[in-house]
Amino acid sequence: MSKTILVFAESREGKLRQVALETLGAAQLIAKDGDSIRILVAGSNITEATSALAPYGAETVYTIEHDDLENYTPDAYAAAVQAAVSEANPDMVLFGHTAIGRDLAPLTAAAMNAGQISDVTAIEADGDEVSFTRPLYAGKAFEKRNFLSGPAVVTIRPNNIPVAKEPPGTGPANIVDLAYPAPSLRSVIKDVVRKTTGKIDLAEAKIVVSGGRGVKSADGFKPLEELADLLGGAVGASRGACDAGYCDYALQIGQTGKVVTPEIYIACGISGAIQHLAGMSQSRVIIAINKDPEAPIFKVADYGIVGDLFDVVPLLTEEFRKVLV
Secondary structure: OOOEEEEEOOEEOOEEOHHHHHHHHHHHHHOOOOOEEEEEEEEOOOHHHHHHHHHHOOOEEEEEEOHHHOOOOHHHHHHHHHHHHHHHOOOEEEEEOOHHHHHHHHHHHHHHOOEEEEEEOEEEEEOOEEEEEEEEHHHOEEEEEOOOOOOEEEEEOOOOOOOOOOOOOOOOOEEEEOOOOOOOOOOOOOOOOOOOOOOOOHHHOOEEEEEOHHHOOOHHHHHHHHHHHHHOOEEEEOHHHHHOOOOOHHHEEOOOOEOOOOOEEEEEOOOOOHHHHHHHOOOOEEEEEEOOOOOOHHHHOOEEEEOOHHHHHHHHHHHHHHHHO
């Protein structure tokens, strides 16, 4: 029996986010011959994002454009998603496991009377049987879950599912403009102040250079920022560094911060408390730099350097510059 999959393609300031293509990639893993993949793009300036999605083999791209959608608010975006759900009548709705996706997914599941599986890191599909893998206990264990019946809502963790592929021989998707249902908004965003130091979204970065209490001050992050800029990565931090006032909490990685799964994670002056490991232990390659050879971070690191980060990081930057510049 064929099914319809609706993908919420997240964008920011009119530009498509990387997680949108990963969520669409998840839909391609789930879909079999005869299934329909449809995409929703919502925002106030979405022409570029819509054009970027058109070649990826989806049957239809729904667009909802309105000034209420310039900044994220639950009421406005939930209404937009419900408009697309009413139009597509999907069997499954996919979101990125981002701040927006984590908020929208349960609202959508409740409205659809659907089951939900969150923070999916792997998908296995065999015909109509689809299983979803998600981490438990701060990444110490994993479980496989599936849906027995009825509609389903799933969130996909960034940097885990391959991005969507452009199917050969397919034409552009049918673009359908949907009317914005204009709900009664309980809150309105007047202004957004972004407190990030990097040009790359931390949750989507392929390389993360992170600092802990060992950076000793706000100025101690400067060598880390220089290395991250050279590698095209983002800067993160432990809660200890944030609590000490060395950086903004927007950079916090850990159980009470962001969860990241980059290709390379470089931990500088981070001891490796379990709360921090919960946010980065699934990184592909972990490199730890710490003066204490007994630091817990070395137990999860693929490579470890025992030394002062203020000596090691500039040396690494210098050597990388020789190769990359």
